[in-house]
Amino acid sequence: MSMVWGMFNYKRRILIPLIIAVIILCTSMTWLFIAMYQLVHFSEQKDQVDRQRYNIAALGKAITNAESGQRGYLLTGNTLFLDTLEQGRAETFNVIAHVEQESTGFNAVHTELQALQRLVHRKFDSMDQGIQVQLRAGSYAAHLSVSKDKGRELMTQINIRLRELDGMLAELRAKFEREIRERMIAAVIGAMLLCLLIILVLLFSYRNTTQLLEQVWQSQAVTKKLSHQADHDLLTDLPNRRSVYEHLNNIYDVSRHDSKPFAIFFMDLDGFKQVNDQYGHEVGDALLVEVANMFRKVLRQTDFLARQGGDEFVLVVSSYLYRMELVQLAQRLIQLFSRPVMVKNQPLNIGVSIGIAEYPHHGKQVKQLLHAADKAMYASKKKGKNCYSFEGE
Numbered sequence: 001m002s003m004v005w006g007m008f009n010y011k012r013r014i015l016i017p018l019i020i021a022v023i024i025l026c027t028s029m030t031w032l033f034i035a036m037y038q039l040v041h042f043s044e045q046k047d048q049v050d051r052q053r054y055n056i057a058a059l060g061k062a063i064t065n066a067e068s069g070q071r072g073y074l075l076t077g078n079t080l081f082l083d084t085l086e087q088g089r090a091e092t093f094n095v096i097a098h099v100e101q102e103s104t105g106f107n108a109v110h111t112e113l114q115a116l117q118r119l120v121h122r123k124f125d126s127m128d129q130g131i132q133v134q135l136r137a138g139s140y141a142a143h144l145s146v147s148k149d150k151g152r153e154l155m156t157q158i159n160i161r162l163r164e165l166d167g168m169l170a171e172l173r174a175k176f177e178r179e180i181r182e183r184m185i186a187a188v189i190g191a192m193l194l195c196l197l198i199i200l201v202l203l204f205s206y207r208n209t210t211q212l213l214e215q216v217w218q219s220q221a222v223t224k225k226l227s228h229q230a231d232h233d234l235l236t237d238l239p240n241r242r243s244v245y246e247h248l249n250n251i252y253d254v255s256r257h258d259s260k261p262f263a264i265f266f267m268d269l270d271g272f273k274q275v276n277d278q279y280g281h282e283v284g285d286a287l288l289v290e291v292a293n294m295f296r297k298v299l300r301q302t303d304f305l306a307r308q309g310g311d312e313f314v315l316v317v318s319s320y321l322y323r324m325e326l327v328q329l330a331q332r333l334i335q336l337f338s339r340p341v342m343v344k345n346q347p348l349n350i351g352v353s354i355g356i357a358e359y360p361h362h363g364k365q366v367k368q369l370l371h372a373a374d375k376a377m378y379a380s381k382k383k384g385k386n387c388y389s390f391e392g393e
């Protein structure tokens with residue numbers, strides 16, 4: 001019952017902390033997950049911005065290349081320069097396509113890029129115009145200086161746009177770096193919280209498990225003690241009358257099955273009442289304890305000794321071959337009282353009367369055998385005490 005109550009208490013004690021632990025666990029896991037997700041997201045964004053900045057630099061270079069091709073042609077008339085112009089144009093539009101592709105998600109950059117694209121188209125149109133005029137004129141035309149100025153102005157505007165774009169991207173990069181730093185801190189806090197929680201849960205479960213085990217051990221010890229008390233005599237710690245019947249029934253089953261004999265010694269102390277009367281019950285009790293110890297010393301491990309009640313003891317001998325062994329054992333028991341028993345510095349003169357009954361000679365049932373041994377013990381008393389008798393002899 002106490003164990004069940006202990007288990008109930010244990011459950012109640014762990015339920016609330018367990019719920020709290022689960023809530024903290026879920027929160028910190030979600031926190032950690034979000035922080036990690038954002039960390040990856042912002043890192044990707046930052047990489048995208050870095051690629052954009054690289055593209056912007058490449059775009060400036062490509063336009064300059066195309067322009068140098070155009071200038072070369074205008075100044076020298078060598079058509080090889082037109083190849084440089086075309087390469088520059090192709091590179092420029094290739095980079096613009098890249099930049100456009102990468103600018104999804106950055107609205108401001110996208111708008112700025114569209115404005116830049118318009119300028120680039122105008123710049124190339126102006127370059128083409130210059131080339132057309134030169135082609136028609138057949139040589140370097142002086143009026144080309146007008147379109148040259150226009151081209152310069154467009155290039156200046158393009159460069160301004162490119163710088164602005166780069167500035168915007170640099171700001172975006174710094175923003176993403178800040179976000180990444182914050183998410184990293186959040187992730188570290190989440191991980192630490194998780195670790196702390198795991199340690200707390202481990203400590204908590206260790207403590208509660210230990211307590212539960214202690215409770216179980218304690219209740220097992222109590223149960224064992226109670227069961228021992230139920231089967232044993234409190235004074236001598238010998239098995240009690242209840243155990244005698246239990247043991248005899250077991251021995252009887254085995255002996256009947258194996259066709260082996262066993263013997264019951266019914267022993268009653270002689271002169272015990274006088275010790276009680278003369279020295280008091282305390283000394284009488286101590287004498288009973290001392291007698292139990294003296295009996296134990298001369299018995300074998302297979303022998304079973306019990307206190308039947310008062311100054312009566314029962315001994316069950318289950319492993320012997322000849323009756324002679326029983327006689328020798330009875331004589332050894334009687335011999336124990338050949339000298340006074342010393343109890344609380346008092347020499348006490350007592351003896352023991354023994355009645356012996358054997359299975360199967362003196363009875364085929366446990367009750368019958370016990371009765372026969374008891375009867376034989378009375379025969380010993382009648383014979384003058386401090387001796388042994390076999391039933392019916």
Ligand SMILES: Nc1nc2c(ncn2[C@@H]2O[C@H](COP(=O)(O)OP(=O)(O)OP(=O)(O)O)[C@@H](O)[C@H]2O)c(=O)[nH]1
Binds near residue numbers: 269274285310311
């Ligand atoms: N001190 C003590 N005395 C007990 C206990 N149980 C029974 N007695 C006493 O033991 C005595 C047993 O009586 P008897 O067996 O007639 O006494 P006895 O002097 O041995 O007499 P015989 O058997 O005829 O030799 C009684 O006086 C009981 O009161 C006990 O646990 N402690």
